[in-house]
Amino acid sequence: MTARPANAHQARLLRLLRDGGPNSRAQLGDQVDLSRSKLAVEVDRLLETGLVVADGLAASRGGRRSHNIRLAPALRFLGVDIGATSVDVAVTNAELEVLGHINQPMDVREGPVAVFEQVLAMAAKLRASGLAEGFDGAGIGVPGPVRFPEGVPVAPPIMPGWDGFPVREALSQDLGCPVMVDNDVNLMAMGEQHAGVARSVGDFLCVKIGTGIGCGIVVGGEVYRGTTGSAGDIGHIQVEPDGRPCACGNKGCLEAYFSGAALARDAEEAAHQGRSPELSTRFEDSGRLSAVDVAAAAAAGDPTALDLIRAGGNRTGQVIAGLVSFFNPGLVVIGGGVTGLGHTLLAAIRTQVYRQSLPLATGNLPIVLGELGPTAGVIGGARLISDHLFSPA
Numbered sequence: 001m002t003a004r005p006a007n008a009h010q011a012r013l014l015r016l017l018r019d020g021g022p023n024s025r026a027q028l029g030d031q032v033d034l035s036r037s038k039l040a041v042e043v044d045r046l047l048e049t050g051l052v053v054a055d056g057l058a059a060s061r062g063g064r065r066s067h068n069i070r071l072a073p074a075l076r077f078l079g080v081d082i083g084a085t086s087v088d089v090a091v092t093n094a095e096l097e098v099l100g101h102i103n104q105p106m107d108v109r110e111g112p113v114a115v116f117e118q119v120l121a122m123a124a125k126l127r128a129s130g131l132a133e134g135f136d137g138a139g140i141g142v143p144g145p146v147r148f149p150e151g152v153p154v155a156p157p158i159m160p161g162w163d164g165f166p167v168r169e170a171l172s173q174d175l176g177c178p179v180m181v182d183n184d185v186n187l188m189a190m191g192e193q194h195a196g197v198a199r200s201v202g203d204f205l206c207v208k209i210g211t212g213i214g215c216g217i218v219v220g221g222e223v224y225r226g227t228t229g230s231a232g233d234i235g236h237i238q239v240e241p242d243g244r245p246c247a248c249g250n251k252g253c254l255e256a257y258f259s260g261a262a263l264a265r266d267a268e269e270a271a272h273q274g275r276s277p278e279l280s281t282r283f284e285d286s287g288r289l290s291a292v293d294v295a296a297a298a299a300a301g302d303p304t305a306l307d308l309i310r311a312g313g314n315r316t317g318q319v320i321a322g323l324v325s326f327f328n329p330g331l332v333v334i335g336g337g338v339t340g341l342g343h344t345l346l347a348a349i350r351t352q353v354y355r356q357s358l359p360l361a362t363g364n365l366p367i368v369l370g371e372l373g374p375t376a377g378v379i380g381g382a383r384l385i386s387d388h389l390f391s392p393a
Contacts, residue, residue, distance in 0.1 A: 003049035004393035009034060009042045014051060014071065014390040018095055019194070022055045022070035043069060051075075071095060076131070077385055078138035078175065080119055081184055081377025083337070084108050084158055084211030084260075087115070089122040090378035091131045096194055096386065098375055100131045108143060111161035112170075120174055135177045137389050139381030140167060141184035143212055148229040151181035157236075157247040158212055180384045184208065185232060186223050187380030188335050188370070189216025194383050196371040197333055204331035205323060206370070207234070209316065209338040209345075211260045215323065234323065235259065239315045254319050258312030260291045260338055266308055267294050276304035295340045309341045313348025320349060320367075321356035328361050335370035342369075 005011040012032055017023060029039045046052045047069075055070040071094035081088040085108070090101040102122045106115060126132060144156020151168025153159060172179040189206035192198040198206070198218070206216035213235030217224040225231050235255035236248050243252030244262075256262055267290075270276045271283040278297040283289050297305035320332060332353070334346060350367045370376055 003051050005051070005390060006045065007042075007392055009038075010046055011391050013042060013046060015387075017052065017069065017071045018386055018390065021095055022068045024068050028069065074133075075136050076134070077382040078123055078126075078132075078135045078177075079187075079378030079381030080123075080138060080140045081187060081374070081381060082106075082108060082115060082119070082140065082142050083184065084143050087119060087122070088374050088378050089119060089126065090375065090382070091123075091126045091135070092379065092382040094386070096379055096382045098379065100126045100129060101375060101378060102126065103374060108159050109161075112165045112167065116171060116174070119171075123175065135175055137178045137180075137385035138171065138175055139187065139384035139386075140171060140179060140181045141187035141377050141381055142167065142181065143184050143210070143214075145230045145233060146181055146183050148182060148225050151179065154229075157249075178385065178389065180388050182223075182225075182384055183214060183216075183229070183232070184377055185214035185216045186225065187216075187378075187384060188376045189218050189223060189333070189380065190383040191372055191376035191378070191380035192333050192335070192370050193218060193221070195379055196376060197368055198331055201331045203327075203329050204333060205320070205327065205329045206333040206335060207316070207320060208336035209259070209334065210336035213255050213259055213316070213336075217327070234319055237319050237322075239318060254315055257315050258338075263294055263308060263312060263338065264288070264290050267297075267305070270304050270308070276302055278302040279305060291338045292340060295342065298341065298344055306344060309344045310348045312338075313341075313345045314352050316345075317349040317352025318356065321353045324353055324357045324361050324365065329365070332365065332367040333370050334367065335373075335376060 005014055016031055025043060051072055052069050053072055054067040075094035077092045079090045086103060087106045088103045090098050092098055106118055142153055144159045145154050147154050152164055152166060153162045155163050167181045168179045185208040188208050192206055198204050202221045204218050208214050215232035215234045217232050236253045238252045239254045240252035244256040245251055246253035246256040267279050271279040278300055282293045294305045294308060298309055354362050
């Protein structure tokens, strides 16, 4: 993709076509503040760039029928969601529909070189399947703070070897296309906003509970990243004064008590102490436990597993209650790997938020699980790069 929109009007038209699909000139005119003649000029210029194409006759609104306009069907975006223990890679069309999606286990602690070798191999596999001749752009999510303008991770607690690594520059050279990089929870928020449970909400929080805990903040339909890109790092809000040591170097952080790693550690301790026959059996079978094992034990009615989930949900709800009182969002979305714990977790979070925040903030506040699961991050990645490419050069 070499062409870019020449002005804000063209950028607006491209995003409308991305989010709403093919549309007639008349329907586009209803959504933008342009005269009919000015709209015709801008659409014709976009047609000349090849970013959009004519797509059949539109429904009649009286008079001569016009052609529908759609984004070029050959456009392809790559979405990459790097987690602590796995990576998702997907290719989408220009409307951000997922055409192909691969998930593989991966340890982010192996460092950026090893991880990106795996990402490039997965992208090549998608290309070889015939879904894309090449990529017009790529959006990458990583599980740590990112200095957004440069696309560089900064001192990520669970990503040794990544500090300062030029992710955007390195992958752009390898993929041969523009690349944008962001924190993984921001991509999850963008994915749920585009195609998930937050489609009609302008102001919401998206909390990702996985190996770490983070929060995507969407204000007026746009991700809020803060001055340096570290907004939403709620996993390192203290919930226990002088509590457990955390990977960030502080004590008592939420992440030290209820991330995937913390939950696994507490489950293994319960198994060793004989407090949970269900978890003990699972530990004997595999030699380790994870949030998946806790979820399965809870589903079987194991009291200890249920207590672990409720305790973690209470602490998470305590932090979210503070965010709700401060931000007054229209929706709270809970996502990430630990959401396999399901409605026991959700109930504990809701109880704390509704109990601690003011009625004016919570009276009409839905707190829900995300709809998209592992595809949220890759759709968000495609959305991130399309936002960049569908902006004036």
